[in-house]
């Protein structure tokens with residue numbers, strides 16, 4: 295079967311077939327992952343997503359054909375992340391990402407061969423253009439996708455997860471500890487806790503670059519914006535002592551802003567952007583009490599779900615969210631190409 299697959303650039307006239315393939319894949323995904331939004335079972339809604347990709351100057355797309363019939367497609371989005379933007383903490387400066395709505399394959403073909411052909415075709419151009427970091431986003435419950443990208447050299451980087459807003463019972467907190475809503479006056483403490491979060495992610499096994507000094511103005515601008523708007527929810531855990539009140543932890547949630555992929559985000563979802571507790575207080579129930587409050591807020595402000603990202607290898611955050619009902623919706627997996635290919639080449 296593999297030798298019969300051919301690949302070419304995508305054209306506008308392919309979009310109907312691609313939308314049909316994407317909607318069919320989404321229907322299969324929803325049977326395994328009920329959190330996925332129903333609306334993308336509709337081919338028209340899928341087509342709108344694909345039209346967006348086709349119109350993007352930095353997106354490249356290709357289709358796979360067997361005997362003149364289109365059996366699959368993939369789009370990758372090249373992205374350049376400014377070194378001082380808060381997003382630089384989560385993405386390499388030059389990265390290509392195939393989004394969860396940017397690929398699908400007919401069930402009738404040998405999936406791994408067809409994806410290999412598509413990725414090989416597209417990635418030649420990416421590497422030639424100096425894009426050595428490649429990401430793929432796929433539905434976490436799709437074992438075939440996990441296996442085929444693993445075999446192409448990709449490993450999980452981030453997990454996008456969600457749960458409904460039903461309450462969680464948090465245990466009793468220590469004396470004089472309370473959870474309250476943050477105000478703009480708390481901005482300095484919110485900044486401090488963000489830098490604590492960065493320090494945690496710098497250590498093994500996560501090993502993310504600690505870019506707080508570089509991105510501080512941008513990250514701080516985002517939290518200031520959130521603190522000044524009623525529609526977002528930022529909660530602090532504080533403890534009063536004789537010397538004053540100290541801050542112990544924070545959760546920051548955004549409402550109505552697209553931090554997660556549209557095709558993988560349940561309707562009416564709030565996004566939990568930061569969850570962080572000071573190192574010497576972890577394991578004492580502060581994180582659970584903050585989450586209890588965040589879920590209450592999400593429910594009371596009309597949300598039905600909460601979604602969030604975590605580093606897939608995070609030894610504290612991963613188990614914490616999972617044991618509190620968050621289910622993995624998608625994985626982003628990454629492959630770093632050995633950049634010596636740029637000069638170590640046959641001539």
Ligand SMILES: CC(C)(COP(=O)(O)OP(=O)(O)OC[C@H]1O[C@@H](n2cnc3c(N)ncnc32)[C@H](O)[C@@H]1OP(=O)(O)O)[C@@H](O)C(=O)NCCC(=O)NCCS
Nearest residue numbers: 494569570571576577578579580581582604610611614617
């Ligand atoms: C994830 C985090 C916010 C949870 O806050 P927390 O106050 O530790 O949460 P809790 O005490 O309510 O629960 C922590 C759980 O880990 C367990 N635990 C055991 N040892 C622990 C330790 N040394 N540190 C943290 N948790 C520990 C707790 O017993 C508890 O287990 P349970 O799930 O069976 O109840 C906190 O660990 C943290 O700040 N981690 C670093 C930053 C991070 O990973 N943030 C999430 C990014 S997406």
